[in-house]
Amino acid sequence: MITASFTIARGLGPLPRMLEAARGAPAVARVFHAEGVPIEIASNQHQKLPLRSLMALMERGAREVGDDLFGIALGGAMRPEDFGPFARYMLAAxxxxxxLARSTRAITYHQSGTGFSIKVSNDLVWWGYRVVEPISIGRRDHIDHILKPMLNGLRRYLGDSWVPSRIEVEYGRPKWWRELEDVFRAQVFFDMPTNAVVFEKRLLDRLALRPIPLGQLITGRDLRQLVAERPPRTQAEAVREIIRLRLLDSIVDIDGAAILLGIGPRTLQRQLAGENYTYRELVEQTRMERALALLRETAEPVTAIALSLGYSEIASFSRAFQRWTGFAPSRYRCRSGP
Structure with missing residues (x-):
């Protein structure tokens, strides 16, 4: 049983850059540190992270900047390629x-705990987006951040001047609701069952107005990457992703991992035992995977690799590596080549 939904780090889009532009580099550090997410994730866009962490970073960013429309600004600043092969697959329709059909199929390869939906009634279509997991922090900012790209995606087919019949959101009407309507260029209905862009049914057969640039066309490699990035489906897979994430900060303690998963350490240990794993085993496996890759693919000194994997002494790393492979790290590098 998996206890947390996951997404891809590229969903952060320009959030770090927007924060830095508005409040400086210390603001970026404050926001990421407060959520326990390594700031290095901004340059590791293939890394997975809990959806709750992504949403919390958006809310913390909004508070830091003092902008109630931060989620919309973030979504509006994101290009299709910022969402990776998931979005390129959709926009190749x-x-x-x-x-719309592609959105419902592809979302499960981009993140878990959410979904797109299509509802047709009389002369209207509801293209909906929902967050299944009961996450409260950052929920409104995340919804706003998704609706803007949904509108932009539709405008590739319907034109830049097109406006929807209305927008529906699950959250209550805020004080700045008129500003929302100005940004969306449509009437917004609040406290609705789902979040949706509503438009006329007759538009379903409209063809794309702008051909996709060659550099953005979906390829077989993109589709393989999309499948490879699928969110974890077991708790052990989820914990491995958390360990990979936290190794960006060279830390692997179980307490911090449990916090990111939204559970207690004992619950985490019990869940892993149900899948015949221990947390320590997963740390060892993930460290070994990372150590082998760094030794094969980089010229980084062995000491630096040991520190990056959370070892305080190179001797401890060397003993662990000898146990994993039968070779000393330097000997393994000589055999494999940089």
Whole structure:
């Protein structure tokens, strides 16, 4: 049983850059440190992280900047390529109907705990987005951040001047609701069952107005990457992703991992035991995977690799590496090549 939903780090988009531009580099450090997420994740876009962490970073960013529309600004600043192969697959659709259908299929490869939906009633279509996991912090900012790219995606088929019939959101009406309507260029309905862009049914067969640039066309490699980035489906897989994430800060303690998963350390240990793992085993496996990759693919000194994996002494790393592979780290590097 997996206890947390996951997404891809590229979903952060320009959040670090926006924070730095508005409040400086210390603000970026404050926001990421407060959430326990390594700031290095901004340059590791293939890394997975809990959806709750992504949403919390958005809310903390909004508070730091003092902007109630921060989520919308973030979503509006994101280009299709910022979402990776998931978005390119969607936008390669021939028409609006196919775009919506692709969104419902592809979202499970980008993140878990969310979903797109399509509802047709009379002359209207509801293209909905929902967050299944009961996450409260950052929920509104995250919803705003998704709705803007949804609108931008539809405008590839319907034109830049097109406006929806209305926007529906699950959250209550805020004080700045008129500003929301100005940004969305449509009436917004609050306290609705889901979050949706609502438009006329007759538009479903509209073809793309702008051809996708060659550099953005979906390829077989992109599709393989999309499948490879699928969110974890077991608790052991989820813990491995948390360990990979926290190794960006060279830390691997179980308490911090449990916090990011939204559970207690004992609960985490019990869940892993149910899958025949211990936390220590997963740390060892993940460290070994990372050590082998660094020794094969980089010229980074062995001492630096040991420190990056959370070892306080190179001797401890060397003993562990000898146990894993039968070789000393330097000997393994000589055999494998840089």
């Amino acid at each position: 021939r028409d609006v109907r196919s775009l």
